[in-house]
Amino acid sequence: MEKRELVIIGAGPAGLTAAIYGRRAGLDVLILEKGLAGGQINITDEIENWPGVPHSTGADLAKSFKDHAAKFQPEFRDVAVESIKLERGSKIVVTDKGEIEGEALIVATGASFRRLGCPGEAKLIGRGVSYCAVCDAAFFQDAEVAVIGGGNTAVEEALYLTQFASKVYVIHRRDTFRADKVPVERALASDKIVPVFDSVVESINGEEMVEGLTLKNVKTGEISELPVEGVFVFVGTEPNVSFLGESQLRRSRGGWIITDENMETSEEGVFAAGDVRDKVLRQVVTAAADGAIAAMAAYAAVTEQQYLHDRLFKPEFTVVLFTSSIDEKQVRLASDAESWAKDKGLPLTLVDGYRFRRMTEKLGVETLPAALLLASGEVRQRVSLTDVTDLAPLFEKK
Numbered sequence: 080m081e082k083r084e085l086v087i088i089g090a091g092p093a094g095l096t097a098a099i100y101g102r103r104a105g106l107d108v109l110i111l112e113k114g115l116a117g118g119q120i121n122i123t124d125e126i127e128n129w130p131g132v133p134h135s136t137g138a139d140l141a142k143s144f145k146d147h148a149a150k151f152q153p154e155f156r157d158v159a160v161e162s163i164k165l166e167r168g169s170k171i172v173v174t175d176k177g178e179i180e181g182e183a184l185i186v187a188t189g190a191s192f193r194r195l196g197c198p199g200e201a202k203l204i205g206r207g208v209s210y211c212a213v214c215d216a217a218f219f220q221d222a223e224v225a226v227i228g229g230g231n232t233a234v235e236e237a238l239y240l241t242q243f244a245s246k247v248y249v250i251h252r253r254d255t256f257r258a259d260k261v262p263v264e265r266a267l268a269s270d271k272i273v274p275v276f277d278s279v280v281e282s283i284n285g286e287e288m289v290e291g292l293t294l295k296n297v298k299t300g301e302i303s304e305l306p307v308e309g310v311f312v313f314v315g316t317e318p319n320v321s322f323l324g325e326s327q328l329r330r331s332r333g334g335w336i337i338t339d340e341n342m343e344t345s346e347e348g349v350f351a352a353g354d355v356r357d358k359v360l361r362q363v364v365t366a367a368a369d370g371a372i373a374a375m376a377a378y379a380a381v382t383e384q385q386y387l388h389d390r391l392f393k394p395e396f397t398v399v400l401f402t403s404s405i406d407e408k409q410v411r412l413a414s415d416a417e418s419w420a421k422d423k424g425l426p427l428t429l430v431d432g433y434r435f436r437r438m439t440e441k442l443g444v445e446t447l448p449a450a451l452l453l454a455s456g457e458v459r460q461r462v463s464l465t466d467v468t469d470l471a472p473l474f475e476k477k
């Protein structure tokens with residue numbers, strides 16, 4: 080099977096940034112993309128909050144992300160990932176064109192906004208129809224806009240929009256908002272927010288740009304027209320995780336992948352970056368930052384595995400001393416043990432059990448310091464140390 084050091088799934092801002100950082104760190108990087116490199120920004124009309132570039136079209140920014148990553152020569156492959164297999168430490172990506180094993184994986188498959196699915200919506204995306212107030216609110220200075228939805232995101236984004244728009248209609252199919260009490264109270268107190276309850280959108284109207292909405296009252300069946308210049312749809316967002324099995328990678332409600340601050344998921348060596356993560360702000364800048372962190376953490380994981388594999392698992396016999404680099408006494412013990420072994424001409428491998436915690440745990444070392452005799456990676460004997468001379472029996476066992 081094809082084997083690669085780092086396999087990145089998704090070539091949006093998170094995946095492309097991860098590719099840049101991964102390649103610059105010297106990793107062999109394969110990046111898998113089923114659509115257009117650049118991800119969601121390809122369907123973004125204008126972007127003015129990517130630092131250093133005051134204004135760009137989404138398509139131009141997507142191209143410059145792709146060109147920048149290509150400069151460092153990762154391999155791009157045009158495939159759809161169908162599943163991943165995580166068994167006994169191996170990480171296999173199953174695509175529509177074959178399987179690839181990665182020493183580390185970064186899942187950067189992004190998210191999709193749920194659409195209303197009404198006439199006019201698809202045609203007017205980026206032309207007044209938006210799914211992101213933080214991204215697009217500034218384009219609606221003193222305009223009348225509509226927010227569709229009644230949950231927390233809809234109400235909070237409506238409040239955000241009041242800083243720009245002259246009036247914000249909030250259209251909700253029920254007779255009360257589903258959102259939490261505090262944002263609802265703040266929204267209802269705003270003289271710019273006008274709730275439109277019991278109503279659904281029949282169509283979004285306009286030729287070149289949004290001009291208005293056709294609404295239907297779900298209780299009376301009455302049809303009405305609402306002239307607005309912008310429509311912000313907040314009826315939900317979903318992570319792109321359909322290729323993951325039910326119980327693969329720990330996820331929050333809604334399916335978002337949970338990571339630690341190094342972007343590592345519940346599975347060792349599998350990282351997630353960008354919109355697919357459980358996080359508070361889904362933007363290009365946060366996706367790129369996640370990608371950079373994930374790539375550096377993946378680099379550390381790959382080199383750690385390679386280093387430890389060569390030192391601990393390859394030799395027929397090896398005696399390993401695990402100490403903690405943050406404990407002064409143990410640092411001294413490691414140094415004494417090194418001199419002791421050198422004097423006696425004994426090959427001793429020193430491992431910082433604090434830094435290489437996962438490997439230490441994998442070998443069943445619960446407390447530091449500890450020493451093991453390994454035979455082709457299998458633990459033959461273990462001792463807890465009080466003095467360097469406690470190492471001697473391990474060398475005799477060989």
Ligand SMILES: Cc1cc2nc3c(=O)[nH]c(=O)nc-3n(C[C@H](O)[C@H](O)[C@H](O)COP(=O)(O)OP(=O)(O)OC[C@H]3O[C@@H](n4cnc5c(N)ncnc54)[C@H](O)[C@@H]3O)c2cc1C
Nearest residue numbers: 089091092093113118119160188189214353354361362363
């Ligand atoms: C209309 C719109 C306007 C926006 N405006 C702004 C803005 O002004 N400023 C801003 O900062 N952010 C904006 N955003 C948000 C921003 O685009 C996202 O936060 C960002 O693109 C997330 O990057 P990502 O790499 O995590 O995911 P994505 O950009 O979603 O990229 C994920 C990639 O993974 C690929 N993929 C998914 N599944 C698979 C699979 N199974 N196999 C292979 N490939 C797969 C997808 O095809 C996609 O290319 C906007 C988003 C939208 C939709």
